[in-house]
Amino acid sequence: SAVWAGGLYALGDRFAAPELSYRAAENLCEDFRARALGRIAGDLHRYRPVNKEHDHPAVRGAVCELRNGESVSSLTVRAQVDLHRKTDPAPEFDVPSLGLVAALGAGSTEAVQGLGERAVFFTTPGDGVVQLRVLDGGAVFTIEAYGTGTAQNTPTDTAVMQAAMVEDARALMAVLKE
Template sequence: MHTKKPVNLEGDHPAVYAARCGLENAGKDGTASDFNVVAQVALHKKTDPSAEFDAPDLRTTAYAGGVRTAAVPDLGERAVMHVMSGESWLILEVLDGGTVFTVEVGAGTLAETNGRPATDVDAVQAAMIEDMRELMSALKK
């Protein structure tokens, strides 16, 4: 398994500053990504994002089918974990002040494939929460 180079994007609008970093692995032949991870930070400069934080994301509901959402305690002001049907796409969103932090993990499948053992979804969620804590801490410095 090989890792492709990260894709970093940044945008600064008078209303929102956003930064996004995505990383995915690739099969031995450079194709067939098993996993991809995206971290995004959106700093809302003019409006309070809390009013719409709990509204479902159109992309999530349109493409994922069934979505299971659970609150994540003790993370920012409010945090939720969205688990898409098939458990192949997980999104952790955290509201903290005027900032929305997002970490997404997508996988073609979390079942055993191509010699890769099945992935423990609970372990992935725990890792996402820990990584989010570290991301938030690093950005507050």
């Protein structure tokens, strides 16, 4: 019994619910303006933003998908915010999305300094998809951008895309900060 109690005491913080520092988004597309990405690829809010929320006892989340074209888009941006209510997302944060890896193959991961508690870029082979994930205050922010490469406004410089994603992530985090 003493060993069991000691183990629970030692691991107790790991299983504790994180202290949330952010509010839930009622309409993430209103909160996520994507101004920096819009300077690269044109107004991303012009063509019917797609907004969805999900509310589960463990995670409350919201997703916003934006694009810079009506039927053909050269850039699609997807923002997602997940507020973890039951467990700390930190231990699994650095693992790339299984769905993204399965669909697009292994990519490279690069740490981003000075953004949230931890932040990483995941880039797929050929720079087809760039994903920024930020862990901060019990929340995981994800901004993912991908283009078709067929239109004039398609961003081709990954460094420029990453800088814009960091700027837009900072703005979104500031809007949702409690």
